[in-house]
Amino acid sequence: MTKFVHHHGIPSALCVGQENTPLVIGSLAYRRAARIAISSTPAPLSHRAGACAGNIDDRQLVTRVLVHVSNEARLYGVSLADFADLLEQWAYRPALGLLEFEKLETHLRKPRARPAGGQWPEALRRMIEVIPFDRLLLLLRRFDAAASVELRAHSAVITPPAVQAQDGPTEGAPCPWTPTDLPLQLGQDGSFFGLDRVHPEDLRNVLVLGETGSGKTVSAVIPFLNAALTYRLADGRHANVVVTDTKREMRSPIEENLRRAGTLHRLLVLGENTLPVRFFSLDCQLSMADRRQKIEAFLPFEDLASGSHAYWHENSMTKIYALLGLQAEVAARAPGARLFNEWALALGMPSCQSRNSWVVLKLILQCLCEGGAKGLKAGKCALHDTCHLFGITGPEKAVLDMYLGGDDSFMQFMYVVTCATPLLGLLTDACLLKYVELDPVPDPDCDAIDIAALMEEGKVILMQPENKESARIAAKAVKGKVHEAVFARKDRERPVFTVIDEFQRFVTNDPETGEQAYLDRCRGYRGLALYATQTLASLKHALGSDNAAQTAVDIMLANTPTKIIMRTTDATTLDWLRSVLPEPPVPGPHVVDVHRPIEFRCGQGYLIQANGTWALRRAAPPTLQASH
Known part of the structure; x- marks a missing residue:
């Protein structure tokens, strides 16, 4: 602190x-x-x-x-x-x-x-x-x-x-699209809802809304993805393309497209024989409180942070991050040293193969709980001795001292560990660890992927997260690093196209890397995103019911000027659609009540463009034509 x-x-x-x-x-x-x-x-x-x-x-x-x-x-x-x-x-x-x-x-x-x-x-x-x-x-x-x-x-x-303390590279000057930049080839003969070649500045960001089976992926997502994969600047440089695909429908068209162009080497599939993405840099200057805030932006702990468990949850997190603060202090004093691993050895625990702070800390806390009050006292002594070994002699090492007063105090410690178990369980899950390293005190001896470096190379980064909470957290963290890199990369002329299907599962509204912050600025840095989700109600539900969450949704709507509204029965989406499409010139029913989205065929939808024009169109990509 x-x-x-x-x-x-x-x-x-x-x-x-x-x-x-x-x-x-x-x-x-x-x-x-x-x-x-x-x-x-x-x-x-x-x-x-x-x-x-x-x-x-x-x-x-x-x-x-x-x-x-x-x-x-x-x-x-x-x-x-x-x-x-x-x-x-x-x-x-x-x-x-x-x-x-x-x-x-x-x-x-x-x-x-x-x-x-x-x-x-x-x-x-x-x-x-x-x-x-x-x-x-x-x-x-x-x-x-x-x-x-x-x-x-x-x-x-x-x-x-x-x-000023910051983590990651310094943000560079904006480099917006220019009229001489090449257009995106979205289709042929009007196959992309009546469009073919569109300048990125005219498209900006795209939001696709439609229920399962409405044709979102085949009509909108894959044509946009193909255009991003084949896009080049006038000097031949490829764009960066980042794809999050939970349904695992996009890898085949990505590989086919890149193989046809002879650029399959651009593809990097995260979690598949790759190193994890490093979230905190080795020279991170953020305080432990700031690192905690960044991590918790991705975690589903709203229910634990309110109600009768709020005090114990906060108390537990305070103790956990106090221990991580000691880990960071040792790393600063002795680069390469790991307090938790030395503490584990002092406790007589078997040699831990992992050097991840969360993994080792989880094992230590389990050991202390199993040892009872006597084991906790031994753990406290071992922690003090290890801290002294690295020159830490102040009161900050006394994290466990208050729990040595007897059985009642030990029960309080057990409750602290119990409250920390959900956090430790998620952050040590193998499904998360294969995608991202969320260690607030990263180990310099462990290699990891640097997203910022990949943004300089025109890579195609594909993440296919499983249907697990830990994988969803990993995808949010990777997305946050991509957003950060868009504004900080050296080659800011090279575009960055982002495609996220099932967007409601990964949307965040944290002030630094949330979509409301990213979409508000990415246009000036040649970032262009397509988000596909089922309904506006699903986005609002994912972000929560407070005013900040609702404001974030409004900002996202304002900064995705190109929208495609396909088959849906969601009242929230239909009400919003009525508010943006004009009233009839003469008294009568609204166009949304005449051409009702609930009756749309696969691939049919309202197209609202950045210039304010709109139309009811049906996409005609080759795959959709073949299926009908």
């Missing part, structure tokens, strides 16, 4: 300029972080009768106290996440409902020799009066994570780009 050096009581991350004229920018960031933490913490946030998270009085009080406690606690040199651990371990006695401030303050001052922090004990007393203790700990930890993000967002405005 980031530690701040203070200047007149103000975190240094919030001060710029001359020594005696600091510019304070933290207050707004803290208030915004408080709102984020409150909105993501399950109700009730108050003991008061009838009060809930939506009560504005409670929100304002909690926000004020959070900001105040944050500023005061940092005077002791601790983050709020660490502070929450101290509260849980040292000061609060649930059976008595007491917070022993004097004991806590003594514990804080003694190792750090800090002066008294002002009125923070009184602020905490008010906090305990308002908020149940388990909610308070969760709130402190979430506020700490949100505050670090908000502070970086503010400091990014005043920090030179050269010193």
Whole structure:
């Protein structure tokens, strides 16, 4: 967790300029972080009768106290996440409902020799009066994570780009399509819904909607894919093509097309006798909190992060990533060293062949659980000894110490491991590991695929994920690295075509690599995507029901100006279609109610183009003609 050096009581991350004229920018960031933490913490946030998270009085009080406690606690040199651990371990006695401030303050001052922090004990007393203790700990930890993000967002405005922490290559200048670029050959004699040759700037991005059996793949996806595979720049350079195909229908046309052109060597099938894609670079400068945020953008843990399990889930993740932080610290101090592997050896575990952080950590936690309270104590001692071996002597190594108080404490440790089991199970699944390495502390001795390097070579990258949650996570992670590489590659004249079938399974809305962020900018970097899914309702369901998710869908619709609406019965899709197609010039039924999508034949659909024109057309690719 980031530690701040203070200047007149103000975190240094919030001060710029001359020594005696600091510019304070933290207050707004803290208030915004408080709102984020409150909105993501399950109700009730108050003991008061009838009060809930939506009560504005409670929100304002909690926000004020959070900001105040944050500023005061940092005077002791601790983050709020660490502070929450101290509260849980040292000061609060649930059976008595007491917070022993004097004991806590003594514990804080003694190792750090800090002066008294002002009125923070009184602020905490008010906090305990308002908020149940388990909610308070969760709130402190979430506020700490949100505050670090908000502070970086503010400091990014005043920090030179050269010193900002980032992972991956630096983004380059845009290189948009030009009128002299060659068109895409989508069909012949109007076979692609009445179109043949279309300039990429006129096509932009494409969204295809239609139920199973409507002809999406054969009418739209494969013709677009063939056009992408054969596309070349005027100087002969091939485009990059990235395909995600769960139904495994596209490999045959891809191989046939490339074999016919004599370029089968361009094809790379991920997970098939290949190395996994490396997600975090070896020189990653992101904090462990940022790495956690990136990983969790792909994980289906919404249900675990709310309701009665929210506190234990967050507590479990805090401990897991604290251990990973130690792994990262050792890697920074001794390149090539792996704390977890040394810890496992110190525990007398059989030599672990894997050096993946998730795999080894899962084995260690299983070993500690099987050993009972005695085994956990031995595990703690082994961790301390291993940390000392690499020069780590601070309190950060005491991740397990709070669970050594007896059987009750050991049961708490067991619950932490139980809550972490879904995460560890997914990230150590063989189906995920063959596609992508999501290790937040990657091992330099293990080879992996660099997506950014492939983007310089005009490759055709095919991923055929199985119908498993771990494979879906892997596909999302690979997609995120592709999006990142589109903006950072050196050869920005070389186009990047992305094709995703069953798009609802892989859509994300994280702020960095989600489709709403990618589609909004890829046009300027010669990125062109085709997404095929069944309905708008399926996209909205995949992203969730909150406002951010619904806004993400609206942004995707706005940035896929070419749309093909095929046979569907989805009310959400039909309502949207009525809203974008014009009303009849004279009073009468809407065209959608006359030519109803529910009655469309295979390959038939409404084509809406980027220039605003629309038509009801039927595709006529050779495969569809042969089947009819």
